[in-house]
Amino acid sequence: xxxxxxxxxxxxxxxxxxxxxxxxxxxxxxxxxxxxxxxxxxxxxxxxxxxxxxxxxxxxxxxxxxxxxxxxxxxxxxxxxxxxxxxxxxxxxxxxxxxxxxxxxxxxxxxxxxxxxxxxxxxxxxxxxxxxxxxxxxxxxxxxxxxxxxxxxxxxxxxxxxxxxxxxxxxxxxxxxxxxxxxxxxxxxxxxxxxxxxxxxxxxxxxxxxxxxxxxxxxxxxxxxxxxxxxxxxxxxxxxxxxxxxxxxxxxxxxxxxxxxxxxxxxxxxxxxxxxxxxxxxxxxxxxxxxxxxxxxxxxxxxxxxxxxxxxxxxxxxxxxxxxxxxxxxxxxxxxxxxxxxxxxxxxxxxxxxxxxxxxxxxxxxxxxxxxxxxxxxxxxxxxxxxxxxxxxxxxxxxxxxxxxxxxxxxxxxxxxxxxxxxxxxxxxxxxxxxxxxxxxxxxxxxxxxxxxxxxxxxxxxxxxxxxxxxxxxxxxxxxxxxxxxxxxxxxxxxx
Amino acid sequence: xxxxxxxxxxxxxxxxxxxxxxxxxxxxxxxxxxxxxxxxxxxxxxxxxxxxxxxxxxxxxxxxxxxxxxxxxxxxxxxxxxxxxxxxxxxxxxxxxxxxxxxxxxxxxxxxxxxxxxxxxxxxxxxxxxxxxxxxxxxxxxxxxxxxxxxxxxxxxxxxxxxxxxxxxxxxxxxxxxxxxxxxxxxxxxxxxxxxxxxxxxxxxxxxxxxxxxxxxxxxxxxxxxxxxxxxxxxxxxxxxxxxxxxxxxxxxxxxxxxxxxxxxxxxxxxxxxxxxxxxxxxxxxxxxxxxxxxxxxxxxxxxxxxxxxxxxxxxxxxxxxxxxxxxxxxxxxxxxxxxxxxxxxxxxxxxxxxxxxxxxxxxxxxxxxxxxxxxxxxxxxxxxxxxxxxxxxxxxxxxxxxxxxxxxxxxxxxxxxxxxxxxxxxxxxxxxxxxxxxxxxxxxxxxxxxxxxxxxxxxxxxxxxxxxxxxxxxxxxxxxxxxxxxxxxxxxxxx
Numbered sequence: 001x002x003x004x005x006x007x008x009x010x011x012x013x014x015x016x017x018x019x020x021x022x023x024x025x026x027x028x029x030x031x032x033x034x035x036x037x038x039x040x041x042x043x044x045x046x047x048x049x050x051x052x053x054x055x056x057x058x059x060x061x062x063x064x065x066x067x068x069x070x071x072x073x074x075x076x077x078x079x080x081x082x083x084x085x086x087x088x089x090x091x092x093x094x095x096x097x098x099x100x101x102x103x104x105x106x107x108x109x110x111x112x113x114x115x116x117x118x119x120x121x122x123x124x125x126x127x128x129x130x131x132x133x134x135x136x137x138x139x140x141x142x143x144x145x146x147x148x149x150x151x152x153x154x155x156x157x158x159x160x161x162x163x164x165x166x167x168x169x170x171x172x173x174x175x176x177x178x179x180x181x182x183x184x185x186x187x188x189x190x191x192x193x194x195x196x197x198x199x200x201x202x203x204x205x206x207x208x209x210x211x212x213x214x215x216x217x218x219x220x221x222x223x224x225x226x227x228x229x230x231x232x233x234x235x236x237x238x239x240x241x242x243x244x245x246x247x248x249x250x251x252x253x254x255x256x257x258x259x260x261x262x263x264x265x266x267x268x269x270x271x272x273x274x275x276x277x278x279x280x281x282x283x284x285x286x287x288x289x290x291x292x293x294x295x296x297x298x299x300x301x302x303x304x305x306x307x308x309x310x311x312x313x314x315x316x317x318x319x320x321x322x323x324x325x326x327x328x329x330x331x332x333x334x335x336x337x338x339x340x341x342x343x344x345x346x347x348x349x350x351x352x353x354x355x356x357x358x359x360x361x362x363x364x365x366x367x368x369x370x371x372x373x374x375x376x377x378x379x380x381x382x383x384x385x386x387x388x389x390x391x392x393x394x395x396x397x398x399x400x401x402x403x404x405x406x407x408x409x410x411x412x413x414x415x416x417x418x419x420x421x422x423x424x425x426x427x428x429x430x431x432x433x434x435x436x437x438x439x440x441x442x443x444x445x446x447x448x449x450x451x452x453x454x455x456x457x458x459x460x461x462x463x464x465x466x467x468x469x470x471x472x473x474x475x476x477x478x479x480x481x482x483x484x485x486x487x488x489x490x491x492x493x494x495x496x
Numbered sequence: 497x498x499x500x501x502x503x504x505x506x507x508x509x510x511x512x513x514x515x516x517x518x519x520x521x522x523x524x525x526x527x528x529x530x531x532x533x534x535x536x537x538x539x540x541x542x543x544x545x546x547x548x549x550x551x552x553x554x555x556x557x558x559x560x561x562x563x564x565x566x567x568x569x570x571x572x573x574x575x576x577x578x579x580x581x582x583x584x585x586x587x588x589x590x591x592x593x594x595x596x597x598x599x600x601x602x603x604x605x606x607x608x609x610x611x612x613x614x615x616x617x618x619x620x621x622x623x624x625x626x627x628x629x630x631x632x633x634x635x636x637x638x639x640x641x642x643x644x645x646x647x648x649x650x651x652x653x654x655x656x657x658x659x660x661x662x663x664x665x666x667x668x669x670x671x672x673x674x675x676x677x678x679x680x681x682x683x684x685x686x687x688x689x690x691x692x693x694x695x696x697x698x699x700x701x702x703x704x705x706x707x708x709x710x711x712x713x714x715x716x717x718x719x720x721x722x723x724x725x726x727x728x729x730x731x732x733x734x735x736x737x738x739x740x741x742x743x744x745x746x747x748x749x750x751x752x753x754x755x756x757x758x759x760x761x762x763x764x765x766x767x768x769x770x771x772x773x774x775x776x777x778x779x780x781x782x783x784x785x786x787x788x789x790x791x792x793x794x795x796x797x798x799x800x801x802x803x804x805x806x807x808x809x810x811x812x813x814x815x816x817x818x819x820x821x822x823x824x825x826x827x828x829x830x831x832x833x834x835x836x837x838x839x840x841x842x843x844x845x846x847x848x849x850x851x852x853x854x855x856x857x858x859x860x861x862x863x864x865x866x867x868x869x870x871x872x873x874x875x876x877x878x879x880x881x882x883x884x885x886x887x888x889x890x891x892x893x894x895x896x897x898x899x900x901x902x903x904x905x906x907x908x909x910x911x912x913x914x915x916x917x918x919x920x921x922x923x924x925x926x927x928x929x930x931x932x933x934x935x936x937x938x939x940x941x942x943x944x945x946x947x948x949x950x951x952x953x954x955x956x957x958x959x960x961x962x963x964x965x966x967x968x969x970x971x972x973x974x975x976x977x978x979x980x981x982x983x984x985x986x987x988x989x990x991x992x
Contacts, residue, residue, distance in 0.1 A: 069929025148715035219644035225718030229710025301801030
């Protein structure tokens, strides 16, 4: 994996804005060129959504946000960029012209991706002097949450370009999927277009409304496809007899009249109005902004749940999220070592995620302990007890926790935690965490915890090795000078 | 909503087995007729999967499981049933014959559903004496987790039948969607068939492999469709300009050559073998059983995450789950009142869900508090503090918790919690919970909690009303005779 140093985005609509957010939130500076008078506002809105989503998506430490600059000319934006993403409107002549300008201004080894959802890379690269570095990088909306990028090369695209493009996506939380041959609309939009055409017939013929059709999708195969695709799902449906049996069984349906796709629907005014009206009814008063927020919160929840899939190893898009977070932790661990150890350590900064609240919008009881557990994990990483360490067979286990609730945290609220070491020896680590409202600094809850260093296999407490204790001692010593926090040593129901 | 008293399932394959599981787990007795020699084994396997999934899906109290009986004749199975579900192989002559026999043996007001995924109800009901009660009830695999049932009437189906069928699905956790006009394959399979045909071309033409195609789906629109369908998603894509604008923009693509659906792919031996081989590669050694388990765990996680969507109100299939759980709590509350109050109260019985474990398969720290929080919630429901009570403006808030970890809970392990009241007055409720391994009874963890009765709006402690205290006092009094549990009153790090 190789990280992009500077990105340029030519075209800053909803798709361009999504790319900009991906780059910035991964710590990459972005220069933008878009002559549209509202480009700044549109990009700002996408970026705002993206920052909210990321804050809920992960507690891993995001790098300092990259610098965003809108430039007066395409040439100024492209200068020095090693990834240039073109997201201008879907017209071949326009894209060719923009790509020719990018080609002339870009540094020789820059990668040039096009967000086109249908045009062939061979057609796009026709007029370029260095066409070997042009490829399609087709993302999906919302770009800041959906990880897929279809990577497609044209006749003149080099294999090195495809490899370089694929390598640069994981550090921004995305996943490139290489499409072997170029066809119009690639793979995802081919599938979507087929289903879309059938859907339009079902509405036109009054078989169902758009709301019923959407319910059919989201209560059935939509749930399947968030985690396995079409073929893996059918493999299971085939049972022990396997995929070949499944195909033999369902092949005949291909000859049946189970689709109207031999015809193309006429999307006339009457059909547009019908769909428009049914869609208004379905929205039931929710604005586009509200729907976007609900969509993003749902996507965050689904991604987080898939992160725990496959016995905690992560599955599908959740596996990608897990890998992305591990990169962030690995990169962020170093930064945290610059902490001032003479004070309680500020270790977790996050926002209250939609999956964390009850129907009143208050953070659920056990989510407080989740943040405190993450705080202990972050403290342990500081003293070298990270995933590698745990995989080698030793760890710290929590044996006892005391939580006090002093206030409430609400959906979307910015919160952070601090950790103070009360005492430690070679086996024991006695800590006191506080959860703060980040705006006021006020303490919302505290947790006192006792952790023991254990041999996980033998399941017994053992002394931590010198490499760990050597990192723990200076923090412990510094914190020995701090006052005992209010509430430490309490038992439940104790008089104040 | 009306509950089914007794169900009959004619045909017990994977789909029939899924229906059987839905009925049994909702407390409904089921008689089955299936002459297939392996019917008992197949149904048993589906039921086993379903029970595992339900145990992880919800902590709400499932009713006592219904009684399952395999009958020697169709007539014996159908006797006394008020919902009869036909799930025999997909051949019109066979289904007509079976439905004619069901029609003759069923009680007059029984509802008769067919699981057909493509045949027209008008064709199915042709030979029936009481065709008005026949409808298509087309579910999706796995039937015990996916809530969708497409309800389709034929020419002779009565409106009362459709209404009755729709009403009887929520009590078994499912959602009927009424398809206005009958067409072959209804709505879901129409959409699937269109996408499937396009997918077969993409594989045949070597544009991508089945694994790449599945990744394209599950890293992009699959995540969207688990929560919103096609039209709602595109409504957002249209932005503030709305659905009509979106259609105007994307309409022209209908005229482009963005699909090969004008042709039907020839699913010859070479293509079957190609897909079979690619599917084997994709599975990467995972058996069908393992894939089923992963799929079910992922579906449970996605459903649970959507249950928290829309600011905790639930969204899509998660809203259905939330509604289903509320029915279960409402029904189960009464049963719990038969508890022996002279002992700690056994309140939560569940299994360790895949979303609850770390990559080592151990239950994560904060999930212990989730189970303890659910235990307090169940105790509060016993004394009349339920959702209605909370919505009227008062509640009990946890102000302090002390947790001890004495053992470990692992993925899939059956666990239960008990609650003991240590003390109570008009404002305070001091409890001690224990989490047990259900097999050995051994205590894995304990939680001591102090709860305060509050006026939620004023955010201050107030005395609980007499109606609540009257239910609390007898339990409190009975528990006063119990010994103080070991570990109560401890502070963190206290010597034993």
